[in-house]
Amino acid sequence: xxxxxxxxxxxxxxxxxxxxxxxxxxxxxxxxxxxxxxxxxxxxxxxxxxxxxxxxxxxxxxxxxxxxxxxxxxxxxxxxxxxxxxxxxxxxxxxxxxxxxxxxxxxxxxxxxxxxxxxxxxxxxxxxxxxxxxxxxxxxxxxxxxxxxxxxxxxxxxxxxxxxxxxxxxxxxxxxxxxxxxxxxxxxxxxxxxxxxxxxxxxxxxxxxxxxxxxxxxxxxxxxxxxxxxxxxxxxxxxxxxxxxxxxxxxxxxxxxxxxxxxxxxxxxxxxxxxxxxxxxxxxxxxxxxxxxxxxxxxxxxxxxxxxxxxxxxxxxxxxxxxxxxxxxxxxxxxxxxxxxxxxxxxxxxxxxxxxxxxxxxxxxxxxxxxxxxxxxxxxxxxxxxxxxxxxxxxxxxxxxxxxxxxxxxxxxxxxxxxxxxxxxxxxxxxxxxxxxxxxxxxxxxxxxxx
Amino acid sequence: xxxxxxxxxxxxxxxxxxxxxxxxxxxxxxxxxxxxxxxxxxxxxxxxxxxxxxxxxxxxxxxxxxxxxxxxxxxxxxxxxxxxxxxxxxxxxxxxxxxxxxxxxxxxxxxxxxxxxxxxxxxxxxxxxxxxxxxxxxxxxxxxxxxxxxxxxxxxxxxxxxxxxxxxxx
Ligand SMILES: Cc1cc2nc3c(=O)[nH]c(=O)nc-3n(C[C@H](O)[C@H](O)[C@H](O)COP(=O)(O)O)c2cc1C
Ligand code: SF4
Numbered sequence: 001x002x003x004x005x006x007x008x009x010x011x012x013x014x015x016x017x018x019x020x021x022x023x024x025x026x027x028x029x030x031x032x033x034x035x036x037x038x039x040x041x042x043x044x045x046x047x048x049x050x051x052x053x054x055x056x057x058x059x060x061x062x063x064x065x066x067x068x069x070x071x072x073x074x075x076x077x078x079x080x081x082x083x084x085x086x087x088x089x090x091x092x093x094x095x096x097x098x099x100x101x102x103x104x105x106x107x108x109x110x111x112x113x114x115x116x117x118x119x120x121x122x123x124x125x126x127x128x129x130x131x132x133x134x135x136x137x138x139x140x141x142x143x144x145x146x147x148x149x150x151x152x153x154x155x156x157x158x159x160x161x162x163x164x165x166x167x168x169x170x171x172x173x174x175x176x177x178x179x180x181x182x183x184x185x186x187x188x189x190x191x192x193x194x195x196x197x198x199x200x201x202x203x204x205x206x207x208x209x210x211x212x213x214x215x216x217x218x219x220x221x222x223x224x225x226x227x228x229x230x231x232x233x234x235x236x237x238x239x240x241x242x243x244x245x246x247x248x249x250x251x252x253x254x255x256x257x258x259x260x261x262x263x264x265x266x267x268x269x270x271x272x273x274x275x276x277x278x279x280x281x282x283x284x285x286x287x288x289x290x291x292x293x294x295x296x297x298x299x300x301x302x303x304x305x306x307x308x309x310x311x312x313x314x315x316x317x318x319x320x321x322x323x324x325x326x327x328x329x330x331x332x333x334x335x336x337x338x339x340x341x342x343x344x345x346x347x348x349x350x351x352x353x354x355x356x357x358x359x360x361x362x363x364x365x366x367x368x369x370x371x372x373x374x375x376x377x378x379x380x381x382x383x384x385x386x387x388x389x390x391x392x393x394x395x396x397x398x399x400x401x402x403x404x405x406x407x408x409x410x411x412x413x414x415x416x417x418x419x420x421x422x423x424x425x426x427x428x429x430x431x432x433x434x435x436x437x438x439x440x441x442x443x444x445x446x447x448x449x450x451x
Numbered sequence: 452x453x454x455x456x457x458x459x460x461x462x463x464x465x466x467x468x469x470x471x472x473x474x475x476x477x478x479x480x481x482x483x484x485x486x487x488x489x490x491x492x493x494x495x496x497x498x499x500x501x502x503x504x505x506x507x508x509x510x511x512x513x514x515x516x517x518x519x520x521x522x523x524x525x526x527x528x529x530x531x532x533x534x535x536x537x538x539x540x541x542x543x544x545x546x547x548x549x550x551x552x553x554x555x556x557x558x559x560x561x562x563x564x565x566x567x568x569x570x571x572x573x574x575x576x577x578x579x580x581x582x583x584x585x586x587x588x589x590x591x592x593x594x595x596x597x598x599x600x601x602x603x604x605x606x607x608x609x610x611x612x613x614x615x616x617x618x619x620x621x
Pocket of ligand 1: 054055056057058059060061063083084085086087088171172173174175176177209210211212214403404405408
């Protein structure tokens with residue numbers, strides 16, 4: 001591949017990269033100007049569709065296609081929600097965009113509203129990002145002052161209001177219908193779909209929900225065209241008609257046991273090993289990698305032997321992971337206990353389950369309790385199959401839960417135990433020499449069993 | 452538009468929400484087609500000032516938003532974020548415990564902070580100076596281990612730096 005020039009991070013590192021003046025000095029808002037003057041909303045939707053942009057928030061759904069699910073000729077209002085809840089462990093690329101180059105995100109959001117005829121946009125921002133809050137609010141204020149937001153934008157008949165809405169430290173608010181419920185002022189209980197938000201979403205109106213990085217990609221597609229976007233990344237597999245390909249630049253997050261953690265931009269499809277070695281300076285302390293999370297902990301685990309997996313929308317799935325997710329790689333060196341990893345993951349999901357579906361609420365809570373018992377030296381080999389039973393039975397995929405949080409909770413359990421079973425068994429035998437093969441219910445389970 | 456004024460809201464001596472809070476909440480109403488959507492922003496406005504949202508404030512927010520108090524309380528209680536019985540400390544410190552920070556030593560940072568402050572996670576020092584919290588991923592994984600406190604992300608912490616930061620809190 002020809003040398004790759006970062007576009008999403010091009011301005012990051014410049015002095016005052018967060019200001020409108022600096023953004024405009026590198027071509028910012030020219031795409032908005034040109035689009036409003038020359039393109040219809042339908043043209044812009046077609047352009048985004050033609051680019052094959054897939055959402056960067058985790059599910060990888062084609063953005064232009066999602067926009068066409070909005071009802072035609074709806075009297076309105078149509079709402080746009082920019083998903084800035086970014087709470088998947090290991091993920092911080094949205095934060096960098098919002099803090100260092102917020103106008104790039106806002107230009108994409110304005111363009112997306114134009115394409116979808118949305119007249120109000122809410123940016124749902126996680127509370128724990130005070131820096132992003134300040135920068136986004138300042139950028140929105142600058143846009144109103146410049147006539148990029150408000151009534152009759154740049155003299156057109158397109159009007160748009162944009163508001164920041166802060167969350168309150170709950171991961172589930174990143175799930176699109178949890179986000180909607182939270183924005184409406186209710187508990188963030190995800191909704192059963194259908195109806196999908198495009199048909200009935202925020203305030204019961206047609207609603208588009210897109211991730212922050214997706215918005216930034218729209219800016220560059222409007223600026224450089226669909227062909228440019230499709231010249232980057234992994235083409236669709238010609239033998240698989242359902243593969244939409246993995247096009248465009250991507251922001252990869254790299255953290256954990258590497259020499260240089262950070263957010264790096266590369267064409268979609270870079271391998272996990274290339275990311276670790278070429279960008280991250282390799283595994284720290286001259287150690288070897290034992291495993292890596294491919295795209296936020298919800299996606300499961302790659303073993304050391306699977307690090308050549310391409311980080312595109314299809315790669316992680318081929319080695320048993322849930323998917324690309326947020327493309328946030330977390331590296332575990334050879335000293336890490338997989339039991340500790342799984343405990344950390346189970347604790348997260350038990351804490352963040354919204355509690356609405358029994359399989360998710362109980363499954364995440366009991367898996368945490370089992371991992372706690374295991375770490376305390378009272379694990380039993382039979383626990384591993386119990387954990388797998390939970391992992392195999394909670395989630396949208398087996399059909400037992402309303403949202404994908406449960407699938408994300410299940411995948412680390414399934415991958416860790418199936419890919420590192422020997423280590424779990426050794427740990428249990430070593431730490432519980434007199435009880436590792438007990439199969440009766442443990443006393444605590446008996447006592448807590450009845451409701 | 453405009454707040455209704457039920458009798459007890461007029462009794463200013465007993466009101467928990469100040470005029471400034473009420474004005475800030477009302478200023479947000481035009482942004483949303485329903486009053487209920489202002490629930491979370493209203494809770495933040497009160498919490499920023501009072502460092503908790505007592506039940507009496509919930510009742511007043513409900514009046515302003517024309518909701519049943521139980522609706523506001525339902526939303527509040529969903530988020531572990533808003534304390535209700537007593538204010539959190541003058542500084543609320545969130546140390547991240549999720550994977551990237553755990554891999555780089557956040558567990559020992561949390562233990563260190565607990566010992567130095569003499570409290571467990573979730574508690575407030577008796578002098579009301581600090582509330583210590585364990586956070587799930589703060590999105591600062593490139594700077595692990597990290598802590599959010601005083602509206603600022605503290606990066607790449609070790610125990611010595613943590614000590615110095617804690618000592619600056621009033
Ligand atoms: C439990 C859960 C948490 C999620 N958190 C986020 C998030 O923080 N940010 C995000 O953009 N998408 C998140 N998503 C995905 C959203 O539901 C949705 O697919 C996405 O925002 C759509 O935007 P995109 O098409 O631009 O990717 C989450 C999904 C689930 C199931
Ligand atoms: S799967 Fe879990 S998080 Fe999602 S709606 Fe059900 S209980 Fe809530």
